[in-house]
Amino acid sequence: MKKYVQTMQYWEEITTNTNNYIIVITGLGGQGLIRFLRILGSSLVKKGYKVITSEKHGLSQRGGNVTCFLRFGEKMVAPIPIIGSADMIIATEKACILDVLEYAKLDRSSKLIVATYEKKSQINDYPSEEYLLKVLNEISDYINFIPVMEIVAKFTNLKIINTIILGYILRFLPISEEFINESINQHFAGDLLVLNQKAFEEGRDLK
Amino acid sequence: MRMEYLKILKGKSGGELFLLGNAAIARGALESGINVYTYYPGTPSSEVGEIFTILFKEAGLNWVESSVNEKIAIEVAGAAYARGAKAMVGMKNVGLNVASDAFFALATTHPKNKNSAIVVLVADDPQQYSSAVEMDSRYYLKLLKIPALEPSNPQECLDYTKSAFEISRELKIPVILRLVTMVAHARSNVKLGEIIQPEIDESFDLSPEVNVASRLYFLDLKQDQIYNRMNRALIISENSSLNRVEFENESNNFNLGIITSGVSYSYVIEALEFFNIKAPILKLGFINPLPERRIVAFLKQFKKVFVVEENDAYIETEVLAIAQKNCVQTKILGKDPFSYSKESSLLNFVGELNPTEIALALMKITNLTPKINLNQIKDKRYETVRRRPVLCPGCPYGTIGYALKKAVKKLKSDLGKEIYFYQDIGCYTLLSFPPYSFANVKYCMGSSIALAQGVAHTDDSLNIAIIGDGTFFHSGIPALLNGIHNKAPILVLILDNGWIGMTGQQHHPGSDPRYYQEGSFKKQIDLGKFLQGTGANISIIKHQKRIEGKYSDRLSDLIYEKGHSVLEKRDIHVIVIEDECTQKYIQRNTLEVRYIDGGQCTNCGICYTQFYCPALNEKDDRAQINSNECLGCGICEEICPNNAILGGDNNEY
Ligand SMILES: Cc1ncc(C[n+]2csc(CCOP(=O)(O)OP(=O)(O)O)c2C)c(N)n1
Ligand code: SF4
Numbered sequence: 001m002k003k004y005v006q007t008m009q010y011w012e013e014i015t016t017n018t019n020n021y022i023i024v025i026t027g028l029g030g031q032g033l034i035r036f037l038r039i040l041g042s043s044l045v046k047k048g049y050k051v052i053t054s055e056k057h058g059l060s061q062r063g064g065n066v067t068c069f070l071r072f073g074e075k076m077v078a079p080i081p082i083i084g085s086a087d088m089i090i091a092t093e094k095a096c097i098l099d100v101l102e103y104a105k106l107d108r109s110s111k112l113i114v115a116t117y118e119k120k121s122q123i124n125d126y127p128s129e130e131y132l133l134k135v136l137n138e139i140s141d142y143i144n145f146i147p148v149m150e151i152v153a154k155f156t157n158l159k160i161i162n163t164i165i166l167g168y169i170l171r172f173l174p175i176s177e178e179f180i181n182e183s184i185n186q187h188f189a190g191d192l193l194v195l196n197q198k199a200f201e202e203g204r205d206l207k
Numbered sequence: 208m209r210m211e212y213l214k215i216l217k218g219k220s221g222g223e224l225f226l227l228g229n230a231a232i233a234r235g236a237l238e239s240g241i242n243v244y245t246y247y248p249g250t251p252s253s254e255v256g257e258i259f260t261i262l263f264k265e266a267g268l269n270w271v272e273s274s275v276n277e278k279i280a281i282e283v284a285g286a287a288y289a290r291g292a293k294a295m296v297g298m299k300n301v302g303l304n305v306a307s308d309a310f311f312a313l314a315t316t317h318p319k320n321k322n323s324a325i326v327v328l329v330a331d332d333p334q335q336y337s338s339a340v341e342m343d344s345r346y347y348l349k350l351l352k353i354p355a356l357e358p359s360n361p362q363e364c365l366d367y368t369k370s371a372f373e374i375s376r377e378l379k380i381p382v383i384l385r386l387v388t389m390v391a392h393a394r395s396n397v398k399l400g401e402i403i404q405p406e407i408d409e410s411f412d413l414s415p416e417v418n419v420a421s422r423l424y425f426l427d428l429k430q431d432q433i434y435n436r437m438n439r440a441l442i443i444s445e446n447s448s449l450n451r452v453e454f455e456n457e458s459n460n461f462n463l464g465i466i467t468s469g470v471s472y473s474y475v476i477e478a479l480e481f482f483n484i485k486a487p488i489l490k491l492g493f494i495n496p497l498p499e500r501r502i503v504a505f506l507k508q509f510k511k512v513f514v515v516e517e518n519d520a521y522i523e524t525e526v527l528a529i530a531q532k533n534c535v536q537t538k539i540l541g542k543d544p545f546s547y548s549k550e551s552s553l554l555n556f557v558g559e560l561n562p563t564e565i566a567l568a569l570m571k572i573t574n575l576t577p578k579i580n581l582n583q584i585k586d587k588r589y590e591t592v593r594r595r596p597v598l599c600p601g602c603p604y605g606t607i608g609y610a611l612k613k614a615v616k617k618l619k620s621d622l623g624k625e626i627y628f629y630q631d632i633g634c635y636t637l638l639s640f641p642p643y644s645f646a647n648v649k650y651c652m653g654s655s656i657a658l659a660q661g662v663a664h665t666d667d668s669l670n671i672a673i674i675g676d677g678t679f680f681h682s683g684i685p686a687l688l689n690g691i692h693n694k695a696p697i698l699v700l701i702l703d704n705g706w707i708g709m710t711g712q713q714h715h716p717g718s719d720p721r722y723y724q725e726g727s728f729k730k731q732i733d734l735g736k737f738l739q740g741t742g743a744n745i746s747i748i749k750h751q752k753r754i755e756g757k758y759s760d761r762l763s764d765l766i767y768e769k770g771h772s773v774l775e776k777r778d779i780h781v782i783v784i785e786d787e788c789t790q791k792y793i794q795r796n797t798l799e800v801r802y803i804d805g806g807q808c809t810n811c812g813i814c815y816t817q818f819y820c821p822a823l824n825e826k827d828d829r830a831q832i833n834s835n836e837c838l839g840c841g842i843c844e845e846i847c848p849n850n851a852i853l854g855g856d857n858n859e860y
């Protein structure tokens with residue numbers, strides 16, 4: 001499992017050569033993925049990128065799987081990317097990552113960001129740790145498990161998983177912290193704002 | 208959301224906002240000087256209505272309402288249009304079916320007022336992410352004979368809304384703005400224009416000869432609609448920049464051109480880039496009437512033209528006819544709509560389209576080998592977790608399902624008869640799944656009560672209709688009157704949770720006006736009194752703790768007793784179950800999270816197998832409450848036979 005930080009030069013290449021960076025985000029209805037898209041998307045817009053986000057949801061507002069896309073670059077593109085093209089795939093619930101692996105690049109270069117939160121279904125079909133690791137290792141060289149549950153326990157709030165991840169992926173994105181902070185300030189108020197600011201910092205400071 | 212929505216009004220002309228397609232539509236309407244917005248909520252169209260509800264007074268509109276159903280929404284807005292307003296109506300795909308009767312008359316009328324314009328927003332939902340059926344509303348355009356525009360991204364949502372208002376105002380004909388989920392719920396950079404203050408002409412003309420659909424005037428109006436107004440719409444379509452050829456000077460080795468519209472356009476670009484091939488694309492923003500002349504000119508340049516669209520082959524069928532009429536030899540590729548054959552169809556009629564499906568189709572057309580093996584990726588299968596949508600923690604329907612199940616078990620053994628369930632559309636539809644499984648027949652909003660009648664009149668089984676309060680007001684009332692009048696031996700359960708839960712807790716006529724923003728302007732309809740007025744046998748039960756024993760037992764006993772009496776008296780009985788949607792309830796109340804007393808829990812499993820709450824599970828051989836998810840409704844505490852669920856000492860709910 002390699003970890004690396006992107007340089008600004010990398011970003012210039014990405015946005016001039018391919019015109020487009022593709023993030024797939026998956027998780028469960030009710031986890032606040034739409035807000036995640038809004039915060040990250042508006043930060044990138046402020047930086048001058050063309051951004052498009054979209055969501056496949058519906059009944060999944062309660063407990064079903066949700067898949068979202070966020071794409072940014074120099075020009076406006078389709079709300080859904082082609083399979084095998086995602087630069088980054090984020091799962092805010094662990095096993096959800098298995099739902100969207102078709103978007104991973106065949107050259108194993110997609111970054112997988114997986115929260116360690118587990119939500120079992122009513123039937124006993126949660127995949128084993130070994131199976132998950134085996135599959136993910138086949139797919140990518142860049143697997144990042146985010147130990148969100150430790151942070152969740154600290155703040156006793158399950159709704160901050162997205163914000164922790166937002167803090168974590170900051171290292172890979174071509175924007176500085178201020179842009180995201182500003183968006184977080186616009187999307188939360190009061191106690192929730194303080195909580196999410198802290199969660200963001202926890203994610204940012206993860207190794 | 209209020210702050211977020213205010214931005215739509217406050218955003219400066221020339222500025223840029225990161226907007227949802229639906230929000231861009233609201234802005235486009237404000238930039239057109241909209242006077243009236245009426246709607247009925249339905250995903251993926253609801254946000255537009257929510258935005259106007261918030262902006263109503265501040266934006267200076269004359270009227271905004273969430274109507275009782277789509278037919279009423281279009282009638283309210285339609286008459287405002289006749290009177291000289293710029294009106295807009297919003298609904299989801301199936302809402303158009305409900306509105307269609309009134310729409311036919313509206314489409315033909317020809318008001319004289321200068322300002323009059325009406326735009327009807329219809330949001331389709333390919334893949335039925337949040338609909339009971341997948342339905343392509345574009346064939347309505349042929350039935351209604353009205354112009355329609357289809358945007359492909361949030362910026363076009365704004366621009367096309369303005370064009371739609373302009374066209375309607377000029378031609379005095381309703382214009383449909385057709386959306387799909389991937390556009391309504393996409394969010395991207397949107398450049399803003401100037402907002403126009405709404406104005407209505409002080410003097411207006413409601414002449415019968417242009418506004419009355421009757422034999423006296425209708426046929427003349429219809430002549431005018433087709434040969435005058437639609438003819439002029441065609442001229443606009445032929446000359447409009449909304450229909451345009453992109454990449455006009457590009458060419459490829461396959462002599463291939465592409466015709467597409469809406470979000471499919473962006474998918475086509477994606478798929479072409481994937482193969483690194485270039486092709487001219489005729490992008491149709493005007494989806495009715497289609498620009499025949501420009502389609503012919505486009506077709507003639509190519510040996511093959513691929514028509515790319517989602518769901519029905521609406522454009523393709525038209526293009527085939529246009530080619531035949533104009534003796535164009537170009538091969539037209541697409542879904543081969545007359546064959547009903549999956550093999551000869553390059554794209555599926557069913558489900559949502561995406562760039563990958565178009566790339567696979569291009570592979571067949573061009574015989575190119577893609578740089579990555581798409582089929583290999585698609586064929587890979589993983590062990591995924593199958594999750595069903597679930598009720599919220601603390602949802603009143605969990606208790607109702609539990610009580611109903613108990614009552615039904617007893618009734619079955621007493622009566623020795625079958626019991627059937629008729630479901631309706633709302634959160635309670637989830638009671639169709641285990642552990643409850645209450646569904647035998649289900650159609651569309653408002654149908655449960657009549658469905659139950661159909662079986663009850665032909666069988667001696669017990670037939671139970673389950674309908675939410677929102678749906679009851681929307682379209683359940685006529686079916687109930689039919690049942691009362693015909694003495695249908697059915698049991699009707701009206702689940703009165705006070706709100707339209709499913710689409711985001713909007714209000715309906717029975718909602719408590721203290722708890723929604725525009726409530727102070729509204730009158731609440733008392734469901735109980737309303738039902739009493741019908742003369743039907745009714746019972747009303749409220750969720751109140753600590754009176755006359757357990758609520759779930761009282762509910763179960765009531766259902767049991769009335770189930771008996773329906774079959775004995777061979778007459779209808781209505782039970783209203785009042786228990787508020789938890790999502791609304793917790794906005795005003797703090798509840799206490801429950802926990803399991805490990806010493807008391809015998810792991811009987813009643814709370815997590817016979818009752819359903821997403822916060823309750825089995826773990827380490829006993830029941831477990833996930834404290835992050837429990838909302839503290841307390842109903843599990845009541846259901847537990849061992850008093851093992853604790854934590855709600857001060858709870859009044
Ligand atoms: C004709 C039509 N319009 C709108 C919708 C969208 N929709 C789905 S369920 C629902 C209302 C549900 O309200 P209610 O019956 O009170 O049930 P609840 O969700 O509160 O349980 C609506 C408006 C629809 N399915 N069909
Ligand atoms: S929104 Fe309300 S009615 Fe719907 S599942 Fe949640 S609590 Fe129940």
Ligand code: SF4
Nearest residue numbers: 820837838840841843
């Ligand atoms: S109190 Fe019980 S039924 Fe209510 S939300 Fe909590 S765990 Fe679920």
